[in-house]
Amino acid sequence: MTEWTPDASEYLEGYLNQVSALARNQGDDAEEIVSGLRDHVAHEVGFTTGVPVNIDTLFEVLAAIGTPEQVASSETPLGSLSQPVAPAASAGYAAPPPLPPSSAPPPQRVIVKHRSWAGCAVASLIFVVVAIVLVSITATIAAIALPNLLRVRELARLAACVQNEKQMGLELFIYANKHEGLYPSLSNQAGRLMFSSNLYPEFLSDTSVLVCPSDKNAPTVKSDEEFVDDHAYYYLSHAITSEVEGLA
């Protein structure tokens, strides 16, 4: 069996594949033709072992055999003879036939276009202008929308505050109804004018109503008892002018 160098083997297979494809297109028995050619090539290079046949030797052999197009010539059996025969070929010139196409696609040519300095500057300028415009639009929309949003939230807090006061008033009325029309007694300590301890928890179950949500100085939430002691004042602050002076 003939041994080939890898490149020679690859070239021969490509050559035979091309012949096979052309022969098949013409309705010929591609397998028989390729088998004959393979055998012919092996005879030409000799059935040697140990020394692989290189591609130069293969080129010489294929030059005598002909290109795949010549071998698989169409229409008449002698169609290939209609092609001019180079004198050198008949004289044993070993011009290599054209390399059959490889199974792998040819590498794509990458065309790199270089932009001019002016082109780069213009592109950068356009990018910067577009970026500025976008940032400006975003900032304008935010400036318009944010105050409105804050105002809406504050209005909601105030509404909740009014609702809390209503609730407190209702609880005071309920207390008075149960205590012969008397309201809860107040503390006589300045700054701690409390009556909420008299309401909690029987009449005042939800201590959060004691704080106006709009109050920025509202303390953090504690237990209900502490909350009642410390923050009933905030509710009463609506009715007093000063922590020191007591009731207005």
Add this chain to the structure above:
Amino acid sequence: MNAQSAGIDFGNWTTQVRKGLLELCIVNLLARGELYGYDLVKKLARVKGLVITEGTIYPLLSRLRKTGLLKTRLEESPSGPARKYYSLTRQGYQDRARLNAYWNELNLGVSGLVEESEGNDD
């Protein structure tokens, strides 16, 4: 320069003459007995003036086999892959006789004309 002043296209003319002769050569080579494909190609390549491209013989042999003029058989070879031997069928022998008859007649007529023409030149 026009075509008339360039003279005859010798390459094209010889190609036209050779057309068809290859089949004649093959059937006559095989009439002596079966031949291994490679040997057949090498014998054809030695025919003077035929000027073949060796690879073109294999498609031709395949077509002649398909048309029924040739038959093949495989024989194991100690030095390589199995060898394919070609030989003429009955139809091949009959067609060979017709081809040879025509060729002999044509050859005779054309040779006589050429000899007559060359004799006049002397």
